[in-house]
Amino acid sequence: MHFDYSAKVKSLQRSLLEFMDEVVYPNEKTYEEQLQQADSRWTVPPVMEDMKLQAKQAGLWNLFLPDREYGAGLTNLEYAPLCEIMGRSLIAPEVFNCSAPDTGNMEVLVRYGTREQKDQWLLPLLEGSIRSCFSMTEPDVASSDATNIEATIKREGDEYVVTGRKWWSSGAGDPRCKVAIVMGKTDPDAPRHEQQSMILVPLDAPGVRVRRMLPVFGYDHAPHGHAEIEYDHVRLPADSILWEAGKGFAIAQGRLGPGRIHHCMRLIGAAERALEQLCKRVRKRTAFGKTLAQQGAVQDWIAGSRIEIEQARLLTL
Template sequence: MDFELSDRQRHFRDRVRSFIDTRIRPRHSDYLRQSHEGDRWKVIPVIEELKPVARAEGLWNLFMPPRGALTHVDDSFAFEGEQLTNLEYALCAEEMGRIGWASEVFNCSAPDTGNMEVLLRYGTREQKDEWLTPLMNGEIRSAFLMTEPAVASSDATNIECSIIRDGDDYVINGRKWWSSGVGDPRCKLAIVMGKSDPEGSRHGSQSMILMPMDAPGVTIERMLSVYGYDHAPHGHGEVVLDNVRVPASNMLLGEGRGFEIAQGRLGPGRIHHCMRTIGVAENALEAMARRLTSRVAFGKRISDHSVWEQRVARARIDIEMSRLLCLKAADVMDRAGNKAAKLEIAMIKVQAPTMALQILDDAVQAHGGGGVSGDFPLAHDWAAVRTLRFADGPDEVHARAIAREEFGRYADLKTRPTTAP
């Protein structure tokens, strides 16, 4: 088992790291100032300035998988990107996680990444030309509408939004929330999941359809906050869909295939979150160590108190373990496919946010009152990472899958004789 990075893996990681250190980090104060000036729901100039620079340097659409890893994709459709493997992208995404807005500079922001993969894998040529091309060019943004306030959306079969055929159209009715991205004025497209056959089978009644955000009947009723943060200009909205008509040609893959698309979309998306979260955890550990070594309490540096030695050591151990699990999941996805990596994906999806939240909490504690204020990014980062414990499926659902896999290994245990200890 070789843990050494290949030249190509190191090449892309180092290029992303260098771009962040030389181009993005020096502009962070500009980003903060621009994001808090005037209307919160706007395009941030500094991001738009840096996007063409990253694109010119070949650091664009890095999440896009190698063409050879895609099936049923029209070879005549050209897409721009370095076609990194999941493992190669994992290393880059960790670097992007160190600064929250870095991903957009590389056109690697959620939910656009997942939506672009859906369009690439399952969209028709016409759908790609209309929506995927401007998304890949960074000209528009998109949203993914799945979760609903009236049902437990952790079980997607509960979804009540309807997508009913009416002549040459589909009519969409429902209420969605945590629709990330709808606050951005460039959000032009939403992929909506709902029931196209209310009488269909448990996993065969759901479909996904492309819905223009400016279609009549689409209303962003409110923007939601996360522990008081609005996450502008991206944001998370509650959206009402009232007799929204879209052409039948907007259906993705076909009626009843929503779960199939969801599994193809959520696998990579789940692990992308985990990759970035490891970067957030590294930031928190660095902030904690710097704070502890620069402050004195009870006659000695705070870092010299044994309780903090234990916490810092635990943080480093947990980050290293989580990174290895994340890279293993990415490697299995590359070698055997997303389905074969479902257990590894589930494990890192539970582990990464839990790990990062503990380190962030310790870092907040190390900063005292400053840690919960806006003077440091720790409180904001904690609030953002906390959402990942239920985004793309709550911990409990993933833990259930892990446990069932484990139970399955010993399904015949009752037929074996028991042995006294």
């Protein structure tokens, strides 16, 4: 199989690489310093908004979205090498408005949202003026199978009432996070994959409470974070439902399909940068009378890493 990139993609690659060199890499340290110096770690470093504005002006914005009306109109395959470049820095995806979970949530709104839902939530997300989170996983069930979820979305007249406890709602710690897409059961008696629905829940709605932010291997991932959220009889207009009742599992599959591949793309970029750092290091470090770069075992490790990255990239493509 051949994965040749089009002229359009190659042009975007060049622009992205140049932008990373001139804007993103030089500001990584600034971003971290501003985060550490802020009164709260759940505050957005000002340099992020500066970089976002520059990316928007450079036309490097919403590249992930295949829909031509709202995004760059690239296929997932065309987006792959661009997403890989963004993955070389932890802060880069947000700079280009291509970071999870907003990417998946925007795709959901494009595919399944009503005109009113798009006007209220999609357009601000596309602009990068707000952020969002995705509430599916629950603490008491094996949520890797979404049919296990127990949160409820009950219809009462012209409203839906959302009740449940979610965790690992990534992005909820960000002060710009304004809306959650929540998955719950609307009909426990329906066929297994038609019991669930998704609904748009403003985070300032009565009954929504962020209980705590959850660390991952000791990291809080501020100001993004991963939250445990309680939805306590949250009342919402019936038109807050996405697509229609019973379509939640289908939406989840459509949302997570591209999203999981995006993670693969980004991680390949992170691996490439790590290997580059390794190759620089082994030229500088001397042991037993010669540089590490001259040691046979180290050469073998580097060759193995090169092969593994190429394998991962080809599998992803």
